[in-house]
Amino acid sequence: MLRFFGSRLLRAAVTIVMVVTFAFIVLRLSGDPAQIIMGADAPPEAVDAFRTAWGLDQPVWLQYFHYFGAIFQGDLGRSMRDGRDAIVLVMERIPATLALTIPALLIKLGLGIPAGITAALHRNSFIDRAVMLMAVAGFTVPSFVLGLLLVLVFAVQLGWLPSGGQESWRHAILPIITMGVGGAAVLARFTRSAMLEVLGQPYIRTASAKGVPWRAVVWGHALPNAAIPTVTIVGFMVGSLIAGAVVVESVFSWPGVGRLLVVAVANRDLAVVQCILLLVAATMVTANLVVDLLYGLLDPRLRNQPKRATGAA
Amino acid sequence: MSAALVTLKGLRVSFDGQAALRGIDLSVAPGESVGLVGESGCGKSVTWLAALGLLPGRAQISGSVKLDDVELLQARPHVLDRVRGGRIAMIFQDPASSLNPVHRIGKQITEALRLHRAMGGAAARAEAKRLLDQVGIPDAARRLDAWPHELSGGQNQRVMIAIALAGRPELLVADEPTTALDVTIQAQILRLLQDLRRDTGMALVLISHDLGVVADSCERVCVMYAGRIVEQAPSARLFSAPAHPYTRGLLGALPPLDGPRRRLAAIPGGVPEPWAMPPGCAFAPRCAMHVSACDAAAPEQVGVAPGHRAACIRATLPASHHQAAYA
């Protein structure tokens, strides 16, 4: 168990380093931050001075070396725009993002899982078809299209809700729905197929054959098994609590981490972009570790090495 | 025969319009052991799954299944739940996947005890241990806390049998309980089923495609072909005087007891597909005794001797005649 987690932790660390390295290289190859931040018509001396000030005149490998050295001292760098610590800038935005992503996650779970279970239990019925139709729709329509549609209907046409901004909780409704619907659709499809798979297993027939009432077969025998694959996708959703709102925050001008990322990339504000990517990678990787742990709890076959009973039958 | 415990009459099942059972008449007396044999796909499993209402919803079922005088086919769910496991228990071919992987062995047994004998807590646990002892699982107390994946196939089948016994059923339907197991363990499980039947007095239906196995362990054998029972007789009688050409073919295909195992391929041709059933006897196209009258209508079972019936219009011909055809 400990060794299992040791190797998982190592893999997690390697993943994070790879993400950060990749981002570091791509950002430095794709445009000159000094030129972008100073503006196209800035005098060349000013641009050079900016480069020297931020160490951009050094070779990339040396910058990379400095960057990692600083990370291990807890320094994630400063924003080239306003000189503040990147981590502070990012942390300021996290509550706004979570204010969207956490309610959206609850919608995904609360809508997607029951819908998937119901569809599976009434396979090929009207309910099943209706759920699957909605799921396919919710899953094919990109979130920016859905967001714009919702704005068009509820903000522009009906005037019930604001189309963007962050002034009140009412501003959060459309972005939350936009995110929740897509995720619920994915989860409904996934839960349905996990349930169908389990319901076709011989042990479900065994449970019925020993007289377990159908409700108890579903709750006691099918759901605990169907939960095992479903945990993966839920873990993925939890992992994207921070990064999952980029598109929606942009559509609804919601000042969260996602918007900060878009602005920082456009400005080549290197430290901020890297800080966000590091954070995103860390959340993803943590969520994955938690999923692995949950697997162990849900599935006894993974908990310990099978110690096969010795002797004959 | 004494009053039947379970009676199937004209049981028909079809899936998506294709017949799997084409009228099964079969009864099982209390305490009796009946073997059900036939080639793969002839409907052995479907017969008992249908009787217990365990087929998927798209299966179309008609006919009658009576337990004492209670009709099971239209029974309400709570009635069926009392019968399943409580009066008729069923175990299956693949013990490893027939147990729920996320529940401990003990829990899967005590669940049946709670449902059928209103037992709980320590009493249920003690009884579960006793059942594991009874089915021959060593170190039963510790095995209660084991997971199915920690046991071998043979042990899992013993656990399945323990679960089946938990409700003190009057009939145990064992659907190819040894097919997935090693040969040595097969014999142990069959022996166990015999012993349990003797000790508990329950009836046993043993499904198999091995005529030898069934004849050894059952008093009476029913031979199925393409969704029907074509012959039923006491085991000894079936071997000494088979009346249906299909049974004769099966017996002719049995490997000699001491010789090497041969493939069961002595009968030429194959089972007709469900969508291409001949109008008369389903075996007619493969039958060496075939005459034109065989194609007129599916033959009814006729008495050949006391307790011996065969669905063949030529069943009453002298045996020597048939043997020549398969020599």
Ligand SMILES: Nc1ncnc2c1ncn2[C@@H]1O[C@H](COP(=O)(O)OP(=O)(O)OP(=O)(O)O)[C@@H](O)[C@H]1O
């Ligand atoms: N759930 C199902 N859906 C569709 N067809 C089915 C289903 N179950 C059984 N059948 C069909 O019914 C027929 C009888 O199947 P059954 O399982 O009873 O055969 P069997 O005699 O038990 O064979 P085996 O020895 O292989 O277990 C087969 O043609 C099979 O394809």
Ligand SMILES: [Mg+2]
């Ligand atoms: Mg079968």
